Amino acid sequence: MKIIKVKNYDEMSEEALKIILDVVRSKPDAVLGLATGSTPLGLYAKMAQDHKENGTSYAKCRTVNLDEYVGLDISSDQSYVYFMRENLFKNIDIKLENTHIENGKADDKEAECARYNALLNELKQDVQVLGIGSNGHIAFNEPGTPFDSVTHIVDLAESTIKDNSRLFNSIDEVPRQAFTMGLSNIMNAKKIIILANGEGKAYAIGELVNGEIREEVPATILRNHPDCILICDELAGKYI
Ligand code: F6R
DSSP, rough: EEEESSSHHHHHEEEOOOOOOOOHHHHHTOOOEEEEEEEEHHHHHHHHHHHHHOOOOOOOEEEEEEETTTOOTTSTTTTTHHHHHHTGGGGGGOOOGGOOOOOOOOOHHHHHHHHHHHHHHSSSSSSEEEEOTTTTTTTBTTTTTTTTOEEEEEEOHHHHHHHGGSSSGGGGSSSEEEEOOOOOHHHTSSSSSEEEEEEGGGGHHHHHSSSSOOOOGGGGGGGOOTTEEEETTTTTTTTO
């Protein structure tokens, strides 16, 4: 795993932008694996700015997102599909029909997992962007998730519900379940960028870099990937 330690959030986002632009410029129809959450917001703002100023085009790109809350869809501003449209897709020239995410409102959840998995097998990510949970989760693969997992439904860990409650009116509104890409779907990406900022991520980053590779800390699987780049700020990287 390559490590890029930077001073702050802005530099982290800038380093990530350079990698995304490299991929998109060398392969205009690239498949971009995207994440939600606070961490990639700076990257998405920079992609939008670059698109406006330099005209980098995403018109031929396809995107696959990591995860979605069970029970939410575009009609909810807490859904991840809404998040992606608001924070990235409406600001670049991507075609919405080329953007993919699990359907949180699917009636048949097992069939939805199978559908998404088949899609991921077709659309292999040229680059996958990841954040990391304070407990070392990636996507919603919580501690203990098998390394060979594919798209599945998870019961969110209490720590994740608490971390994510800041984005809801109250903790009771945070969905208890989510659809998520599995760890093997993530590892299928040709290149992975994992971003982390702030002291809350220091434990997880310490384990990612120096801990034993184990299912109790899902992100440690990334050390087995041939082209994974960690970009973290000084606070998140304080143990490495
Ligand atoms: C988001 C996702 C999560 C987040 C992680 C960090 O799609 O899959 O794993 O990347 O929970 O969240 P933030 O960035 O809000 O700290």
